[in-house]
Amino acid sequence: MADEALKRVRTHLKESLTETVIKQLLDDLKDEKVFGDEEVESILQENLQRADRARCMIDSVTKKGPTASCILIDKLQERDKNVYDKLELHKRQTQHTPDSRKPAVGPPPEDEPMNKVRKNTQKRVEEKVSSSSRHEIFSPSPRQHEKEEYTMSSEPRGVCVIISNEHFTNPRLNREGSRKDADALEDVFRFLGFKVEVHKDLTAQKMKELMREYSEQQHDGDCWVCCVLSHGNSEGVLGCDVNLCPTEDIFSPFNGKNCPSLLGKPKVFFIQACRGSKRQEKLVISDDAVTPDTEKESYSIPKDSDFLFARSTVYGYEAYQSPEEGSWFIQSLCRHLREGSEGGDDILTVLTRVNDEVSKKEGKVKDKKTRQLYDAKETPISSFTLRKKLIFRKP
Structure with missing residues (x-):
């Protein structure tokens, strides 16, 4: 399936797609009604780095199902054939029906018995991960009393x-x-x-x-x-x-x-x-209203x-x-x-x-x-x- 193919090359795509190609693909996906204007603007505004934009675009498309993923793969072939050929996406796709080029609305339909097998397998994996990490997720943070304000005392600042x-x-x-x-x-x-x-x-x-x-x-x-x-x-x-x-x-x-x-x-x-x-549109509204440092700890961010x-x-x-x-x-x-x-x-x-x-x-x-x-x-x-x-x- 096209969505599975995208997931398998997700990391490589994130590293390979240029800023120009990402924006071309977003325009294509908007034209094909896979994304709306707000979705495209959200991807661009909330992800400042090129790799983050690529990741968000790919993840958003795969969530919409195989048909939307198929459209993205087709457009990638048009926009950056070198990346398309390098990742051998033509071989990775297991299903591509040209007449079905309509973006999926909501969750993809479960129209095959294999989907049930995949769903059960995924559920078991999620339960295993949840069980093994439950203590890590719900345990109180060792840094919960850490100062909540950045230090701003050096001279110069x-x-x-x-x-x-x-x-x-x-x-x-x-x-x-x-x-x-x-x-x-x-x-x-x-x-x-x-x-x-x-x-x-x-x-x-x-x-x-x-x-x-x-x-x-x-x-x-x-x-x-x-x-x-x-x-x-x-x-x-x-x-x-x-x-x-x-x-x-x-x-x-x-x-x-x-x-x-x-x-x-x-x-x-x-x-x-x-x-x-572009120019902002003018609209009228009515306005109704006018510690001491703790002991240092090592952690990662x-x-x-x-x-x-x-x-x-x-x-x-x-x-x-x-x-x-x-x-x-x-x-x-x-x-x-x-x-x-x-x-x-x-x-x-x-x-x-x-x-x-x-x-x-x-x-x-x-x-x-x-x-x-x-x-x-x-x-x-x-x-x-x-x-x-x-x-x-x-x-």
Whole structure:
């Protein structure tokens, strides 16, 4: 069956599929009615790493049954024949009926006696695993009394890197408001006790190299912050040479495996850039409401723990900035970071206030093609793998 074939090559597919092919396949699956718009957007927004997107896509398709899996395999043959041939998917498929190309809705039908055998076998395996791991799952955590807030006491607190791309090889793309944002970020993170390092007008390749260089350094501070100000699209941000630097090349150098000195420490990324050319729709609503450290223990955490990603806008949409005042997102962020540090607010509370403030902003922007004015609306978005409260406390 096609779903079984996908499961057998799941790991290899996760490692082999490129970001471009993943997005092509998601579009294909949406066109074939295997996925809806919300499912595709969820896969893209909730999985920041390429491998995680591939895994989520494959798992979601196999859960829909053999017919949906068959469609994915067919589309993979069209989009990346090298991977298709390398994994010998044409041999692994045991059933493929061209006339049955309708995505399954709900659980796949159990129309064969063999399915009952498989189900019983799977049940016995699950019962065995559940029985053998019951103590591990239900036993109280040895770390239940561990401090719930990240340490933020080193001097300096850590390094804050600001990449500000203001001047581009195509002068029409120059971002005059970027200097205003970079200055505001520099001021607030110096106020918060960070060592601030500003890099201006970097090419895409230089941005990648800079991230690798920082990841190879010894980080003795309690936190790492990176702010990127540039143009962008759904896949990443632009260097001043108008080439693309994928967001994965910005984030991944700092995971626990690639950057051991930041293992267990918060790694925070603020990105001011468009993520597409779509525009937010304007809707009207009524608003009804306005310790001491314990003894250290050894434990393991996933390599992608302790990240926070805050972006100026949701996937596929534009973000806005003014040459005179800077961007909506960064200016609001800096203001609420300063106020939040004085009030002892954690970063998620701060970002929620930023989301609320930016979402309520309104503006008029001239369309570059039609020269007509349109309503400008924007909502930032954040995702995180933080394990504790992160509070930027003023030294």
